[in-house]
Structure formats: structure tokens, C-alpha cells
Amino acid sequence: MIEVDLTVDFNSMEVKPIMTRKLRRRPNDPVPIPDKRRKPLNYLLTDDQILEDLRILNKQLKSPKRPVSPSSPDQMPTIPMEAPSQRYEARIEEGKLYYDKRWYHKSQAIHLESKENTKISCVISSVGTNEIWVRKTSDSTKMRIYLGQLQRGAFIIRRRSAA
Numbered sequence: 001m002i003e004v005d006l007t008v009d010f011n012s013m014e015v016k017p018i019m020t021r022k023l024r025r026r027p028n029d030p031v032p033i034p035d036k037r038r039k040p041l042n043y044l045l046t047d048d049q050i051l052e053d054l055r056i057l058n059k060q061l062k063s064p065k066r067p068v069s070p071s072s073p074d075q076m077p078t079i080p081m082e083a084p085s086q087r088y089e090a091r092i093e094e095g096k097l098y099y100d101k102r103w104y105h106k107s108q109a110i111h112l113e114s115k116e117n118t119k120i121s122c123v124i125s126s127v128g129t130n131e132i133w134v135r136k137t138s139d140s141t142k143m144r145i146y147l148g149q150l151q152r153g154a155f156i157i158r159r160r161s162a163a
Helices: 047-062 147-152
Strands: 090-093 096-099 102-104 109-114 119-127 131-136 142-146 155-159
Touching: 090 147, 096 119, 102 155, 142 147, 147 155
Parallel strands: none
Antiparallel strands: 090 096, 096 102, 109 119, 109 155, 119 131, 131 142
16 A cells, blocks of 8 residues: 655745736836836047037037038928029929929920030930939939029039930
8 A cells, every 4th residue: 555645844835926917007007117217328428529519509500601501302402592603593383393484384395405515315204393303315314403403503404305
């Protein structure tokens, strides 16, 4: 016969907490705070760096006022500017480009000449508010040309027959 010892020592038993799952948070309970907190990043400048920045700012404020140029092409004016640097009249109205006393529109065949005297055959693919997109007929790549570039003469547009 086998003898079984059924005595249990309650002091040696490990007490495991009962795992409960909270599916919903009650409305008045505080939001649980995550255990892992990130250390705050301190980006501190040295006194020398701060003084150097202040010197640069003061120098900019004391310099004679220059006209502020637009920082992005979207802010460029669409009307021709009365400046000596403007060589050509160029503007965009109702999806059409008015350039050098002629109107140009989408899908029109043109020649695009640059300052380096390179002549490229293109087709106008779209006319935006401050730029036009042209597609080169040689390799079908697209180029964006801003109104300011046309006004300054960086690019010159010429009509070309659609043949």
C-alpha cells in the first residue's frame, strides 16, 4: 500500500495575484500613466552661441532695408513688375499664359530657349497660377518654368508649328 502525505505547509506556498482584465475604464478613474517615461531633451545654447545669434540679428536690423523677395514661387506676383530687371511681360489669366504679347495655352507646341541658347521643342502640359509645366518632345520629361523666369528672360518661349 502507498502512503500519500496530504499535509500542506501554507507558509511555503507562493501567493500569485489574480490577473484581471479591465475592458473599460470607468468615467471617474484617472488615466493610467505609462511606466516608461522619457527623459526630457535639453537643447541649451551656450552663452557664446546666444551672443553670436544676437550680433547677427542686430546686424540684419541695422542694415539698409532691401525689398523682401518672395520666399517661394507661390508668392511671386502674377502681374508684371515695374522693375528694370524685367525684360518680358508675362502673366497668367484663366489658365492661359500671356507672354511677349501672345497667348499660350495647354497642349500648345512651343520652342523653349534658355540663357545658354539651347532650343528645346516642348508642349505646354499645364498652366498653373505662377508657373507652367512643359513636356519635352525629345524624351517626354517635364519641366516647371516660373513666371519670374519668363519675366527675367531666363527662358524665352516661341511658337512652333504643331506639325
